[in-house]
Amino acid sequence: MDDRDLRNVILILVKGCKLYQVRALTANAALDMVMSLPSDRRAALTAKQLEAYAQTVRPKVQEMADRGAAQVEQALEGITDFLGLLQLYASKCHWQ
Numbered sequence: 432m433d434d435r436d437l438r439n440v441i442l443i444l445v446k447g448c449k450l451y452q453v454r455a456l457t458a459n460a461a462l463d464m465v466m467s468l469p470s471d472r473r474a475a476l477t478a479k480q481l482e483a484y485a486q487t488v489r490p491k492v493q494e495m496a497d498r499g500a501a502q503v504e505q506a507l508e509g510i511t512d513f514l515g516l517l518q519l520y521a522s523k524c525h526w527q
Contacts, residue, residue: 441517442507449496453489456496460488499523 432440461484465473503520506513 438507438513441513442504445500445503445507445517445520449500452499453492453496456492457485457489460492461485 461481464484465476465481468476500520503513503516505511506516
């Protein structure tokens with residue numbers, strides 16, 4: 432396996448992490464919204480309403496995840512040293 436192959440494998444993993452980050456943060460935002468509702472409104476909430484809320488939040492979360500991974504993705508796609516950026520991404524992106 433050469434450097435380009437390694438970079439491609441890591442890039443796939445970063446993109447996978449980003450995908451799950453978006454899913455988790457979207458679900459978390461939806462749960463936060465549900466928990467902030469009064470109990471009578473919470474009881475009346477439908478799955479369709481919850482999904483509609485998640486759809487409104489998802490683009491903002493996706494933008495944040497894209498910004499967080501942009502530098503490491505660019506480094507992995509090119510020839511720039513990526514280890515420092517990858518370490519920074521791993522230490523920060525999951526807990527924003």
